[in-house]
Amino acid sequence: MATDADLISDVMKSQVQSLTTLFGQMVPAEGTPEAEATVQWAEVAGRLHSIWTEFQVEQLNKASADKPPHYADPMKWIATVEGVFRQLPLANPEMQQKLWNEGLALVNAVFGQYGIGPRGEEIREQPELPRRDHRFSDPEWRRQPFFAMLHQLYLLMSEQVTGLAESIEGLEPARKAQLLFATRTVVDALSPANFPLTNPVALAKASETRGESLVRGFENLLDDMRKGQLTHTRPGAFVLGENIAVTPGKVVFETPLYQLIQYTPTTDKVLKTPLVIFPPWINRFYILDLNARKSFVRWAVEQGVTVFMVSWKSADASMADLLWDDYIAAQIEAVDFARNRLGVPSAHTIGYCVAGTTLAATLAVLARKGEADKIASATFFTAQVDFEDAGDLKNFIDDQQIETVGRLSPEGYLDGRYLAATFNILRGNDLIWNYVERNYLKGEDYPAFDLLHWNGDVTNLPALWHRNYLRDLYRDNRLAVADSLSACGVPIDLHRIATPCYIQAGREDHIAPPTSVWKLTRYLAGNWAFLLAGSGHIAGVVNPPSTGKYQYWTNDGSPESLADFVEGATEHPGSWWPHWAEWLRNLDPAEVPARGRRKPGGRGDKIVEDAPGRYVSAR
Structure with missing residues (x-):
């Protein structure tokens, strides 16, 4: 092929x-x-x-x-x-x-x-x-x-x-x-x-x-x-743990599906309620830990937050039978481990992209089971739950294309290069033809660009779950229908979610359009805050305050649509991260000393290995 x-x-x-x-x-x-x-x-x-x-x-x-x-x-x-x-x-x-x-x-x-x-x-x-x-x-x-x-x-x-x-x-x-x-x-x-x-x-x-x-x-x-893949950045320019994914921490828990990293605190006191981050399993987690200047993880640690990061394993033949239930159960398991490890009743959470979609389902499952109080808050980075207006990716979703995914996955997993090519073609002039001209026609050297390195660091997907995801969510939009889908033995109804939610969308996002991300607000039963960030799916999220780039919009009123939100919005220059940190701290400002299990790898603490762990480099 x-x-x-x-x-x-x-x-x-x-x-x-x-x-x-x-x-x-x-x-x-x-x-x-x-x-x-x-x-x-x-x-x-x-x-x-x-x-x-x-x-x-x-x-x-x-x-x-x-x-x-x-x-x-x-x-x-x-x-x-x-x-x-x-x-x-x-x-x-x-x-x-x-x-x-x-x-x-x-x-x-x-x-x-x-x-x-x-x-x-x-x-x-x-x-x-x-x-x-x-x-x-x-x-x-x-x-x-x-x-x-x-x-x-x-x-x-x-x-x-x-x-x-x-x-x-x-x-x-x-x-x-x-x-x-x-x-x-x-x-x-x-x-x-x-x-x-x-x-x-x-x-x-x-x-x-x-x-x-x-x-x-x-x-x-x-x-x-x-x-079998277009090159965007200089091969060998980046090494995990050396010049990318370098925030100090330890892998404190491991399953066949994911590793859980806990990062070392840099402040004397930390918020009592920890934070568990779920990155999308279609990419490597270190998009949130590219380097010291860009790292959301490092910045959150510096704000006095105890940060846990899930590092998903790239799928292989042993993961052929995995379903959505397994990823929802993994999110619950990671939250439970963080809670039990630190002896706290709940944890804050972040779900990025597809992991945010899954986090919404996780919240609904916990609410149905009467366990919603395990999660103190949920933050969604460019995540969709209603796929009616899901953007150009919907052009890849019909019966014939879903069947093609099955034919391309004879061993039960989809080679990550297929998905990388799909995302590249969404911005073909920027991510394909620009490099054809520069590197094939003109023979130029590749740049050393950490974001492009991450973009090409593909992960494989469990084929069965991926096909179900395309069919049930993108094509049939069943997550938006109460009790149409089930997971972990219970029906999923997003209207049951009363957990405080912070929803971030990118104004120029072509993967999760802001009109689609906004729709999550229409399903929530609890308090929520919506924020529109400048730029797109990646730069709209990874925008540290030190760069002084872009802007974001807030609206303290009660808008009924994204258009209403924009019409009455207030523009703020720079990064939205401090706004999120203030929102998080206002939910529960209680602090504890950063000692004991708050510092992973101390005396008597059983750890698996140093961060960033093995799973992030597995192919």
Whole structure:
């Protein structure tokens, strides 16, 4: 099965040979005789051929092994809307004539920006072109009329094709949304910036480096094909426990599903009620502990909070039968362990994304069982419970795609690279094609960026539970229906939740849209606070006060909708973390000395290992 790199490689392979010939004949290095330039480019072509041959031999050897490698295919799902995509009236004569006329007018307008000098030379001033797009901001796209015309025609066609998709009538809303998303994705993939012969920036780089950028880029491409995943950051730049996930602590409890980390206090006194954090099991927990400056964990510890963190195990064949019940039971178990370890009646909790969805179900289960007082409060980071307006991810959810998940999970778990590719394609220009241009076409070095490292540090998912999650929550929205779902032996009714709740949403979140996150407020029976943070799913959460970035909005009234909330909201600059800490402390300000079991690993304290533990690095 192909990777996202494979989708580009066929085009690149056919064009690499053309590039070597093109440069050997037309663009000799400055000051180098043409014959020497031809030899140089012949050497580059030979190196590329040798690299490709070695890769093919390597893949043939792998194919003959007992267990061929898993490969992720982020574009495969588009085939599920192929029939709908064909409904675009591109073959309509009137539409073709319209496109021809507009295209011809655009060509004339573009070439009209370029004139001829007094000696017949071409004047290459920077023209004012009709359409702008950040993908074509480099001056090389305007330096030559051909490339100016090329990207302007592409932008025109993008507008026209997207407009056609928007004008289609008679489709079910879900199918229409899927068509629009597929159209935008295909249009983005066809950008001339994504191919070497149509990208003047890549051509200039190849000429400048005498072909070395082509070699480096081709090596980058093949490395990604080997691992079945697009690379975003410099390999080896980050090591768990050394320069990421470095907040001191101990693993104090372990099950086959998760490890529980308790962090070492840095204050003399701490809040009596501890905090248990549930990160999403689709990612590694250290998004909340990237480094000392960005770490929410470290910051919370510095506020005098005893912090426990769940580190989920990446799924393997032994976890094939896990269901939602197991994750809900794990959340209850982690809270009980923290309570019993510290001798307190309750714990605060945080659930991030899918773990927040599960935390809502956990609260409902405890309420049904009469055990709601085990949890003193629940904070939700960008979490959804009503999936009616769940955003672009819903475009991946229909019967055919859910069945595909099953076929991709023969051993009972879904390779995390499939899910990573899905999230990447939601922001294809930023997380796929940008890196194709930089690292494949231009051969640039990868940056050392901790957030991008975390983004690519994938985890496997239990396939059965993942399919149920897609079907029951995303597709059928059953969590929003009282008693439609059950867990741990009882029906789930979110209306029973009376636990104080703090709900954070990201204004620009494309994974959990704020309109969807807001809906949790409509189900709660107790007190709640809603906060809208600047930025999106990650930066909207990981926004430490020290950076002074973004802003957040609060509304002390009684808004009935997100629109009402926004209309009457007060904007505050900077991080929302202090607002949350004040809310938490106001619930129960009681403090205790930070000694005994509050400091994990002391005399007589049985621990498993140092933080960040083994599970976070398991593949």
